Structure formats: C-alpha cells, structure tokens
Amino acid sequence: MTRKNDISVPEGYFQQLEQRLQTLPQREVKPTVIQRVSPWLAYAASLAVLVGLANFIFGRAAATEEDNTWDYVSYLSQSLDPDGQIELVETSDLTDEEIRSFLIASNISVEQLVSLEYEEDY
Amino acid sequence: MESPEQVFNGIVKEYSERLYWHVRRMVGSHEDADDLLQDIFLKIWTALPTFRGEAQLYTWVWRIATNESLNWLRREKLRAALRFASADDLVVQRIEADPYFNGTAAQRELAKAVARLPEKQRQVFVMRWWDELSYEQISAITGTSVGALKASYHIAQEKLKLNLSESEVSK
Numbered sequence: 001m002t003r004k005n006d007i008s009v010p011e012g013y014f015q016q017l018e019q020r021l022q023t024l025p026q027r028e029v030k031p032t033v034i035q036r037v038s039p040w041l042a043y044a045a046s047l048a049v050l051v052g053l054a055n056f057i058f059g060r061a062a063a064t065e066e067d068n069t070w071d072y073v074s075y076l077s078q079s080l081d082p083d084g085q086i087e088l089v090e091t092s093d094l095t096d097e098e099i100r101s102f103l104i105a106s107n108i109s110v111e112q113l114v115s116l117e118y119e120e121d122y
Numbered sequence: 123m124e125s126p127e128q129v130f131n132g133i134v135k136e137y138s139e140r141l142y143w144h145v146r147r148m149v150g151s152h153e154d155a156d157d158l159l160q161d162i163f164l165k166i167w168t169a170l171p172t173f174r175g176e177a178q179l180y181t182w183v184w185r186i187a188t189n190e191s192l193n194w195l196r197r198e199k200l201r202a203a204l205r206f207a208s209a210d211d212l213v214v215q216r217i218e219a220d221p222y223f224n225g226t227a228a229q230r231e232l233a234k235a236v237a238r239l240p241e242k243q244r245q246v247f248v249m250r251w252w253d254e255l256s257y258e259q260i261s262a263i264t265g266t267s268v269g270a271l272k273a274s275y276h277i278a279q280e281k282l283k284l285n286l287s288e289s290e291v292s293k
Contacts, residue, residue, distance in 0.1 A: 004252070005225070006223065006224065006225025006226070006229035006230070006233070007143075007146060007147075007152075007220075007222055007223055007224070007225065007233075008222045008223075008224055009142075009152060009222060010152075010222070014138070014139050014142070017138055017139075017142065017156075017159070018134055018135065018138055020160070021134045021138055021159075021160070021163045022130075022131050022134055024130075024160070024163055024164055024167050025126070025127050025130055025167055027164075104204055121169075121172075122165065122169040122172065122173075122182065122185070122186050
C-alpha cells in the first residue's frame with residue numbers, strides 16, 4: 001500500500017495558509033484561562049484569609065475538614081447549577097452517568113475543562 | 123539579528139506544510155486540521171519569546187504541534203462523552219465525509235483503523251509511517267525513549283493488522 005497521495009487539499013491552499021499564518025503576530029493574543037481567572041483567584045484567596053481571620057478572632061467552632069469540603073462542593077454546585085436541577089450527593093457515590101449529567105447541566109465549556117487540565121508551557 | 127516576526131515567518135515558511143500533514147493525519151479531516159494548525163501557530167508565536175534554543179527549533183515546533191493535536195483529540199473525547207458518543211467514531215465519520223480524501227478503499231480503511239488506535243499509539247504511528255520521522259527524531263520531540271517508541275509502533279501495527287483483517291472479513 002502506498003503511504004501518501006490518499007489525502008489532498010484545496011487548490012492553492014498552502015500559499016493561502018502561509019499568508020494567513022504570517023498575519024497572526026498582528027492579531028491580539030487571547031489570555032490563557034489561568035490568566036483570565038487569576039484576578040478572581042486573588043479575590044478568592046483574600047476572601048479566604050478574611051474568613052479565616054474572622055473565625056479565629058470570634059472563636060467560631062471549626063468545622064471538620066470533611067464538612068469544609070462538602071461546603072465547597074455545595075458552593076461550587078450552586079454556582080454551576082443555580083436552579084438546583086441536580087440533586088447533590090456525596091462525591092464517592094457519584095457514578096460516571098451523574099458526573100456527565102452534572103457537567104451537561106452546568107454548561108461549563110469543554111475548552112475550559114480541558115485547558116485547565118492540559119495547559120502546557122513550551 | 124532577526125526580529126521575532128522574521129523568525130516566526132521563517133517557521134511558517136519552513137514548517138507549515140509538513141505540520142499540516144501531521145495534524146491532518148492526527149485529526150482526520152481538512153477542516154479540523156486547518157483550524158487546529160492556526161491555533162498551533164498562534165501558540166508558537168506566543169511561546170516564541172520563551173524558546174531558549176536548548177532544543178532544536180525543529181524539535182520544539184514539532185513538539186507544540188503534536189501535543190496540541192493530542193489535546194485536540196482529548197477535547198474531542200470529552201465532547202463525545204458529553205454527547206454519549208465515541209470520539210473515535212466521530213473521527214472515522216469525518217474521514218468518511220472528508221471531500222479531500224481521494225485514496226483507495228484500502229487507504230481509507232487504514233486511516234479509519236489508525237483513528238481507532240489509542241492516542242499515543244496513533245501519534246507514534248503517524249510520525250513513523252506518514253511523516254517518516256526516525257525513532258530518534260520522534261524521541262526528541264515526544265520525550266519518550268526509542269525503545270518505548272518501537273514497542274508502541276509494533277503494538278500499533280499489530281492492532282492495525284487485526285483491525286484491517288476483521289474489516290475485510292466483515293465485508
């Protein structure tokens with residue numbers, strides 16, 4: 001079997017491609033997801049420090065680590081699913097099907113999910 | 123001393139066609155390859171100031187292209203999972219519908235069988251069989267040892283033989 005000549009491109013494609021690619025430096029470069037969310041992360045970190053300080057000063061009983069995690073999951077769930085369409089269950093009980101349904105209902109984009117996981121530095 | 127734009131334009135001139143064929147083999151259709159190639163060159167332009175010359179330019183450029191192709195396949199997998207479909211089947215459908223595929227039936231079957239390989243095996247097979255890179259070049263690009271690459275290529279070949287003989291039997 002021959003290795004090549006089984007796929008082709010539209011006529012003049014490579015010439016156009018070269019011209020198109022050479023205009024890229026003039027275009028605005030979009031910031032990465034991390035760069036976009038970093039101001040929000042800074043606010044979140046400041047808020048966390050303030051809450052921690054308030055807890056310490058007013059001697060509020062500390063919740064267990066598990067409770068904190070559960071609070072965070074509840075908060076995240078409310079942000080992604082404000083209408084409460086999805087019943088919240090403990091993470092260990094979640095099936096693939098439920099995770100899938102949750103992601104669909106949350107409307108989080110595939111690009112956001114993947115770019116957080118696979119962001120590469122070259 | 124060349125400006126960054128001149129270096130970038132040199133990369134475009136030197137590598138755009140070869141990288142196009144690599145990306146096209148990885149993603150299956152002309153349209154997707156065209157979109158992805160633009161993203162890849164945008165990444166190259168953005169990352170150019172961080173290129174320190176420790177790796178060869180050739181290796182660095184290829185690494186970005188092949189990693190971004192793998193990321194594209196992962197995104198497709200996730201998209202497909204959210205639609206209760208198989209990403210491999212979607213790529214196969216695109217190969218079947220691609221108006222710029224003009225090979226024989228056997229070549230189409232091979233392209234479809236390659237699309238069903240696990241992504242790393244697909245990457246090694248594409249780089250070796252179609253891009254005709256040496257194991258040493260692939261090793262420098264992917265950071266995988268030559269021995270591991272040879273093993274992956276061998277396994278991929280065996281799977282393809284099996285897959286192609288099964289599709290032949292089912293006809």
